Amino acid sequence: MTMPEKGQLVTANRLRDGIAVFLTRSGQWSEIIDDAALALEPQAAAALEARARDDEKATLVTGAYLIDAERLGGRVRAAHIRERMRALGPTVRLDLGKQAEGKGAGFGAPEGV
Amino acid sequence: MYRYDEFDHQFVRERTNQFRNQADRRLKGDLTEEEFRPLRLMNGLYLQLHAYMLRVAIPYGTLSSRQMRQLAFIADKWDKGYGHFTTRQNIQYNWIKLEETADILDALAEVEMHAIQTSGNCIRNVTTDHWAGAAADEIADPRPVGELLRQWSSLHPEFSFLPRKFKIAVTGAPNDRAAVKVHDIGLRLHKNDRNETGWEVIVGGGLGRTPMIGVTVRDFLPEHELVAYLEAIMRVYNLYGRRDNKYKARIKILVHEIGADKFKSEVEAEYAKRPHASTEVEERELKRIEAYFAPPQLEKLPRWSPGFEEAKLSHPAFARWAKNNLGPHRADGYAIVNISLKPDGGIPGDATSGQMRLMADLSERYSFDELRISHAQNVVLPHVKKDDVFAVWQQLESAGLGAANYGLAGDIIACPGLDYCALATARSIPIAQSISRKFEDSKKQDEIGKLKINISGCINACGHHHVGHIGILGLDKKGEEFYQITLGGSSAENASIGTILGPGFAGHEVADAIETILDTYLKLREPGEEFLAAYRRVGPKPFKEALYAVA
Numbered sequence: 001m002t003m004p005e006k007g008q009l010v011t012a013n014r015l016r017d018g019i020a021v022f023l024t025r026s027g028q029w030s031e032i033i034d035d036a037a038l039a040l041e042p043q044a045a046a047a048l049e050a051r052a053r054d055d056e057k058a059t060l061v062t063g064a065y066l067i068d069a070e071r072l073g074g075r076v077r078a079a080h081i082r083e084r085m086r087a088l089g090p091t092v093r094l095d096l097g098k099q100a101e102g103k104g105a106g107f108g109a110p111e112g113v
Numbered sequence: 114m115y116r117y118d119e120f121d122h123q124f125v126r127e128r129t130n131q132f133r134n135q136a137d138r139r140l141k142g143d144l145t146e147e148e149f150r151p152l153r154l155m156n157g158l159y160l161q162l163h164a165y166m167l168r169v170a171i172p173y174g175t176l177s178s179r180q181m182r183q184l185a186f187i188a189d190k191w192d193k194g195y196g197h198f199t200t201r202q203n204i205q206y207n208w209i210k211l212e213e214t215a216d217i218l219d220a221l222a223e224v225e226m227h228a229i230q231t232s233g234n235c236i237r238n239v240t241t242d243h244w245a246g247a248a249a250d251e252i253a254d255p256r257p258v259g260e261l262l263r264q265w266s267s268l269h270p271e272f273s274f275l276p277r278k279f280k281i282a283v284t285g286a287p288n289d290r291a292a293v294k295v296h297d298i299g300l301r302l303h304k305n306d307r308n309e310t311g312w313e314v315i316v317g318g319g320l321g322r323t324p325m326i327g328v329t330v331r332d333f334l335p336e337h338e339l340v341a342y343l344e345a346i347m348r349v350y351n352l353y354g355r356r357d358n359k360y361k362a363r364i365k366i367l368v369h370e371i372g373a374d375k376f377k378s379e380v381e382a383e384y385a386k387r388p389h390a391s392t393e394v395e396e397r398e399l400k401r402i403e404a405y406f407a408p409p410q411l412e413k414l415p416r417w418s419p420g421f422e423e424a425k426l427s428h429p430a431f432a433r434w435a436k437n438n439l440g441p442h443r444a445d446g447y448a449i450v451n452i453s454l455k456p457d458g459g460i461p462g463d464a465t466s467g468q469m470r471l472m473a474d475l476s477e478r479y480s481f482d483e484l485r486i487s488h489a490q491n492v493v494l495p496h497v498k499k500d501d502v503f504a505v506w507q508q509l510e511s512a513g514l515g516a517a518n519y520g521l522a523g524d525i526i527a528c529p530g531l532d533y534c535a536l537a538t539a540r541s542i543p544i545a546q547s548i549s550r551k552f553e554d555s556k557k558q559d560e561i562g563k564l565k566i567n568i569s570g571c572i573n574a575c576g577h578h579h580v581g582h583i584g585i586l587g588l589d590k591k592g593e594e595f596y597q598i599t600l601g602g603s604s605a606e607n608a609s610i611g612t613i614l615g616p617g618f619a620g621h622e623v624a625d626a627i628e629t630i631l632d633t634y635l636k637l638r639e640p641g642e643e644f645l646a647a648y649r650r651v652g653p654k655p656f657k658e659a660l661y662a663v664a
Binding site: 013015016017018019020056057058059062063079080081082085086089090091092093096097 | 139140141142146160161162163164165193208209210211212460531532533537540542543546592593594
């Protein structure tokens with residue numbers, strides 16, 4: 001059985017519209033968490049974070065931070081429910097947000113109550 | 114309703130222009146987030162999980178049809194076609210773009226609205242009884258005082274950087290529907306033995322992580338001394354309120370730490386120092402404002418409306434709705450229509466733009482152009498002729514607004530929770546939905562009777578869980594949501610803070626737990642005894658036994 005890779009990625013909100021975005025390997029910001037660069041080592045995580053700080057200064061994003069996540073078969077899943085929410089949209093309005101715009105990740109479908 | 118004068122218009126326009134400039138500077142990088150954050154918050158703009166959120170003030174919960182239509186227009190043009198009515202009688206939009214916010218504020222200004230006093234450490238939007246001006250039990254309409262306090266407190270230079278946010282609620286009726294005992298300042302109008310009206314001034318109530326019932330600092334403040342007296346309270350708080358710890362900065366902590374007696378004597382000493390003892394200015398100003406709130410020209414009608422009675426007989430669903438959702442109006446032949454924004458399995462407080470427009474139309478046609486938002490996240494048509502109630506109901510029904518659960522188990526207060534809110538630790542809405550679905554059976558809801566279930570998704574308690582007859586608090590336990598249940602809270606005149614019943618529950622267990630609690634209540638209640646009264650009589654023991662014994 002393939003084990004997921006565990007690491008950290010950087011997320012932020014895009015400054016102009018507040019949409020949750022994720023830092024990719026090429027240094028772009030994607031709305032899709034599956035595109036995120038997953039740092040497997042602390043140094044790599046620090047490098048991602050440093051890049052994000054530059055983009056904060058460049059007014060692309062605001063409030064960047066590292067989150068725990070795992071990747072399996074190209075899909076990325078945030079460890080905490082709060083971040084899964086940001087990656088998908090509200091669980092009570094499946095017709096809204098990334099999940100409705102084809103930008104939801106393949107992982108972590110919203111869990112109901 | 115209050116209408117802006119030239120000064121008000123100019124004030125709001127200038128504020129909007131100022132924000133447009135601030136937002137532009139932020140987008141260009143001339144302001145850092147740290148610099149910009151307090152500026153955007155002072156204009157009601159938060160950054161939440163999915164986007165920015167704009168909270169719009171609805172002063173004392175009163176709207177005209179024109180304003181409601183503009184709220185619908187904003188929902189369609191700049192959001193995703195809906196809005197969320199909050200537990201402070203405001204509305205918030207969940208999908209706002211920073212780059213468009215100034216345009217929204219312009220659109221609000223067109224209809225004499227804004228987002229000032231919806232955030233920051235200032236005196237927040239004053240809230241009142243949502244039946245104000247219509248309720249049968251009312252001594253006087255509290256909204257003129259609400260407006261007076263709005264004008265006094267808006268951007269008040271001395272009170273713009275308080276230790277923490279500050280919330281004032283006003284009621285003009287003995288049955289407290291404005292939760293005045295759990296506000297920083299609660300004002301209750303009442304009469305003394307000589308039939309004069311005055312204010313009971315209650316200070317230091319609040320919810321959040323340290324819930325407290327306020328203490329009465331003046332039992333009977335003469336009617337026109339209000340602003341000067343509140344100024345004295347604010348001064349004492351501004352001076353002595355803690356600024357070293359955000360969690361100890363509310364006035365309730367100050368009152369608690371120095372003691373109610375010491376606090377009172379500080380306030381009285383400050384009050385004695387006021388420069389003018391004359392109440393002439395306040396009297397004149399209140400009179401000017403009161404003219405805007407002149408009661409509508411109600412017709413002289415018989416108490417009995419044959420059309421209304423016949424409709425109830427021929428339409429059982431209408432009869433049930435009328436029984437639950439109408440409030441007693443002060444004038445014969447009229448009713449207060451409470452529109453429940455809590456459809457079975459729905460999202461408490463959410464309304465689509467179409468529903469907003471329909472409610473605006475109904476208010477224009479049937480309720481003297483007035484709407485109210487309640488802190489329980491419902492909408493009120495305050496003055497509807499009983500003859501018209503059936504027609505109103507039919508239109509509400511056809512728009513998905515006919516839920517007949519006002520004040521019942523399905524009428525749940527819930528904050529947005531982790532589905533939207535950056536502060537939340539757990540989801541609230543899905544819990545509300547699961548409980549609402551559990552009690553979809555209208556017979557069971559009616560059998561249970563008056564009940565307040567309040568749900569918060571974090572300890573900040575926007576969902577008022579401490580004062581729910583049944584309160585539910587969502588927390589995060591090692592990355593998993595779990596929910597604590599409290600019983601016996603109330604925000605009414607007999608206010609109390611609920612008691613935690615026992616260990617918490619996983620999300621999927623909550624609705625069953627509530628059902629167990631309510632089945633226990635049904636078994637032990639005395640004839641006609643409401644849930645809260647029964648709980649106060651028997652205490653938590655039987656409920657604990659029912660919930661935890663088997664496990």
